[in-house]
Amino acid sequence: MGVALDEASLLGLFLETLFYGALSIAEVVILYVHLKTGVFLTLYWLMLFILLKKSGIQRRLIIPVATLLLCIATAHLIIDFVRALEAFVFDVHTIGAVAYYSNLASPLELAKTALFITQPALADGILIWRCYVLNNKSLLVSIPGCIVLLTNTAIGYYIVWSLTQAGSGSTVYTTAPGYITTFYVLTILISVTCTTLIAWRIYRTRRPDGLAVAFLPVFIVMIESGALYATNVIALLATFLTRSNGKYPAMDIATPIVGIVFCLIMLQVHFHVGGNPPTELPDFVRA
Template sequence: MSGLPLDLSAVISTTLEGILYGFSIFMFGVTLHILRENSRRAGRETNYKMVSLSVALLIGSTVHMIIDFIRACRGLVLKRESYPGGPIAFFTQPSEWTFVAKNAVYTVQTLLGDGILIYRCYVVWQTWLVVAFPILLWFLSAASGVLAVHSVSVLPFGIGTVFLTSVRRWITAFFASTLATNFSVTILLAYKIWITDRRVARMRQDSLLPVVKVIADAGVLYSVTLAAVLGCFVRNSNGQYFILDLICPIISITFYMVIIRIGLAESQRSSEFGSGSGLNSGLGTAHRRTSFINGRGRAAGQRDQAVPMNRLPVQVHISKVCETDAATLENELEGDTGSETDRVRDQKTTGLEVHDVV
């Protein structure tokens, strides 16, 4: 088994997790502000579903941070002399209750983050068929995660390690399935928004490509982290302990990042249309562009299909063709001064043309 000493890894990983956790708290506050402002501009109530999910992710990363802090204190200070084998043996033992608890919290946090991503994909595609495979992967992640936590908790004291075959297979399955879920859903989201942007490109002035970039950035950040921890684990490296502690706050950060970046971009765009119809247009675009984040709206392919006809230049030409009978014409040629009423009565309207030139 190669990699960092576990006691040193615990110190470094807990410190970095604390930094990321503090950053996630800041992003949580900004996320709540963005959700409130987007709702105010759109003239609707705050989306409490997204608020609840944001709070749930913060709670998960908070509990994980607390457990890691307790684990570091127990292994490096409280149990330093009394634990058989010292700090390294303490951090090596998988069935130690702090290790089991932190992995249980990580499993729940991962399933929650992946579930949110799948729900966003459904909102954009508006069909369960597209997300059927990611949902299957999600259930595989849930089953393998529960089995991994259970298999770790029952390992005998002193001979246990996460690299044993009975534990290794479930942990590998969990990492692989959640990585596949995140990668596939990110591709589906980016592809749907991209093809929708191409389909309506001629009917709108703005572009959805920045949304694709935000989703891709968040997906790449999380996928790279999962790939790193999976690579360390299959190589029996202690580096997987180091990276694993950073994933919980990263899950929260990637969720907040999508809402914040799109929300700030739309706030800036709305400020550029500070008056008149430009403001209304900007707000409407903001609502359409962020509807999948807030869990509302129609399918992406059904958006922005209408063309504002009141802005199209139209010219109308009306021509009137009249026909006069022979008797009237003869009277006129002979100088007949009959009444105007008789002449009008003898006239017959035979056609009407309307030409619209755009």
Template sequence: MSDAAFPITVAQIVALFMESIFYGIYLVTLGHCLKALLCKKDKFIFKSRRDIKWIMVIVAFLMATFATLDVAFGLRHNLDAFIYYTGPGGATAEFGNITYWVNVMKTVDYIAQTAIGDGMLIYRLYIIYNKSWKMVVLPLMLWVTTTVCGSGIAWVEVTTKHSALLNESSITPWIDSFLSFTLVVNLFVTSLIIGKLWRVRERIVGSSSNPDKWIRVMRIILDSGLMYTLSVVIFFATSIAGNNAQYGVSDVVVQIIGITFNLIIIRVNSASIMSSGIQYPSTVIVPNSGGGIPLRNVNKGHVTTSTFAISTEVGVDVEVVRSTDGDSESKDNGSWKRDYGTDAV
């Protein structure tokens, strides 16, 4: 579809409509997310301060702020173009004023929301790899590069002296670079997380009665990024094509970033990712709210049972514990730890 078939005036109205729909979805997920973070499970009773994951709460409120501002700026821009602007060129000229503060602020919103979303993904990688800085050095460098490219988009918009849209030749290199690095960060970090989970599953597959429960954990990680990644791919495609559909897609991405974050917290806190009462003959998974997660041998003379659970702090935070009989503990101790080391999932 060419720009003539999809002019900027139509694109902006459609963009506001699309974003409003996803903003409604976002508000629903935000309510459930805050309930999961601030209230006890299945109750409207606030948790104690020490039990609240304040990092997650702060991130949720920041995402809510940028998501709301983006909708508000979109509404303001449409009102300015179709109602308040009376100059030459009409609404088309108003939307083409790329230096207008509403245009710039919508770009800043998108960049900030993306930085928060990608930053949380890297934070999960850091925790899952037992707070290993060497695992996040490259992702952090890519994250900084992405933010710099995003800042370049805003700078070009502010300094451009003539009428232009997002398909302006001076802006598209920054947009394409920004989206490319965003995709690289998401695909690279998600692959590392899934690889870690898969290795843990392979290690316990022989001793667990239900190793496929690890598939659920991997699905949570994949599901959390799939919708976001696909939306960025679509945005990238419309940007390369120079199509005005990129306005609607980019506005939707701002909401999708918040939705995916909320869904992780909701699913972690819900029964959909918990298998209560699952019996594990020799290997169990138990909650652990700490950072590092050591493997340790327990001597109880019987098989331990537990609940498959995931911490709401990072989305996936579990501990692998092996139960052994008393007469075999000394023989098994050490080899288990040597083979598996420390797995922060």
């Protein structure tokens, strides 16, 4: 039996709150030795405290991006709370929760979707840039990555525009379904490709020190940069293709997960999880 739309939306709000401000299993596993706690807000403030002591690219780029990711996740969470109040409290006796959440063209729904598009676009941009720096500033890495990213972002905002044209009775499965599927596929492609290139670069740099030393940081990078985020997007794609309302919880937790992954990468390179970084790597990676 499928999940009802109102139940899926409420579950999504709960999970989004959980990922925004509660323990993350991936964070505990990766940073257990150093931190023993893992929340988006905690990770952000810890990363901010660390990067404020640094200079150069860390302060000029990473801090503003991390702050923007936090603001987007916070705005997304606030919108979900407001929508829940309207659906289950204020408008429950007029249109009902299911009808409320079925209105794809409502301003709050459009704002929420726009934030959902913006969050991964911003994080993927940093991921492509990190991959570019790690691979000796190769244009063969940056140009294709930027083209795919810009294409995917344009598709995402076209989806938002399509929702403004959705009439009564329309669903996300009948409103630009091909574009939505393409958006998820390209997002997975960017994540997997960049993660693989980063992991390969780290492995090649560390290989002279032995297989164990080489593979441990690669394994950690694959978990941090790829597994957590890619799993979420794959879940989004799978639930969308099967027309399951489970896509709504998966969509709601995507915004804090993007911020969690971003903070994890910054903290990992600072605490040198997986061993001391080799001196051949750029300062941005060695932090």
